[in-house]
Amino acid sequence: MQPGHANNHGNVHGGWIMKLADEAGALACMRHAQHRVVTIAIDQMVFRQPIQIGDLIILTAEVTYAGRTSLEAEVQVIAENPISGDRVHTNTAYLVYVALDDNGNATQVPGLTAENPSEEERMQEAEKRQAHRLAQKRK
Ligand SMILES: CC(C)(COP(=O)(O)OP(=O)(O)OC[C@H]1O[C@@H](n2cnc3c(N)ncnc32)[C@H](O)[C@@H]1OP(=O)(O)O)[C@@H](O)C(=O)NCCC(=O)NCCS
Numbered sequence: 001m002q003p004g005h006a007n008n009h010g011n012v013h014g015g016w017i018m019k020l021a022d023e024a025g026a027l028a029c030m031r032h033a034q035h036r037v038v039t040i041a042i043d044q045m046v047f048r049q050p051i052q053i054g055d056l057i058i059l060t061a062e063v064t065y066a067g068r069t070s071l072e073a074e075v076q077v078i079a080e081n082p083i084s085g086d087r088v089h090t091n092t093a094y095l096v097y098v099a100l101d102d103n104g105n106a107t108q109v110p111g112l113t114a115e116n117p118s119e120e121e122r123m124q125e126a127e128k129r130q131a132h133r134l135a136q137k138r139k
Contacts, residue, residue: 001016001051001052001053001054001055001056001057002053003053005053006053009050010053011050011051011052011053012050012051012052012053012055012057014045014047017045017047017051017057017077017090017091018042018045018093020057020059020077021045021059021061021075021077021091021093021095022039022042022095024059024060024061024073024075025039025061025073025074025075025093025095025097026039026073026095026097027061028061028062028063028073028075029063029071029073029097029099032063032066032071032109032110032112033071033099033109033110034110035099035100035101035107035109036099036100037071037097037098037099037100038097038098038100039095039096039097040070040096040097040098041095041096041133042093042094042095042096043093043094043095043129043133045091045093046091047090047091048089048090048091049079049088049090051079051088051090052079052081054081054082055079055080055081055082056079056080056081056082057077057078057079057080058077058078058079058080058087059075059076059077059078060075060076060078061073061074061075061076062074063112064094064112064122064123064125064126065096065112065123065126065127065129065130066109066110066111066112067109067130068108068109069098069099069106069107069108069109070096070097070098070099070106070109070130071096071097071098071099071109072094072095072096072097072126072129072130073094073095073096073097074092074093074094074122074126075092075093075094075095076089076091076092077089077090077091077092077093078090094126094129096130096133
């Protein structure tokens with residue numbers, strides 16, 4: 001993170017983190033879908049710690065849900081001080097994308113397969129989150 005990424009307090013502007021998280025989640029979903037994707041929903045983002053200018057931001061994105069045309073990515077954000085090596089987990093975000101075909105219409109995505117009980121559990125949690133989002137949308 002460079003000085004151009006700072007907010008008025010001299011830390012990293014949250015908007016940059018949101019942008020990076022959105023891009024990381026999109027790339028994970030594009031790899032899975034093998035189509036371009038657009039963001040349709042972002043769950044709340046909680047910034048647990050400020051990130052310092054000069055820190056390295058490490059984003060880890062995993063696909064946690066695949067519906068018919070939609071996908072959820074879980075994005076972990078970690079800030080590392082490149083000199084001390086100290087790492088802080090600053091936030092976890094859940095973002096939903098829709099895969100698009102060449103005409104810009106929503107298109108079907110491959111399903112997800114859990115390879116162990118932990119992944120199965122994560123997929124079930126993601127299904128609940130998506131059901132909650134759609135219920136909120138209907139209200
Ligand atoms: C993405 C877009 C093409 C989808 O249009 P659509 O096909 O008419 O949308 P649908 O209502 O059929 O929904 C498509 C999928 O999104 C899901 N979805 C819709 N609203 C949602 C919400 N609020 N939260 C989570 N998922 C949602 C639907 O459940 C569906 O998933 P499924 O096929 O797996 O069941 C359209 O909404 C769009 O262009 N949005 C703008 C995207 C954008 O500009 N993003 C910012 C820049 S990347």
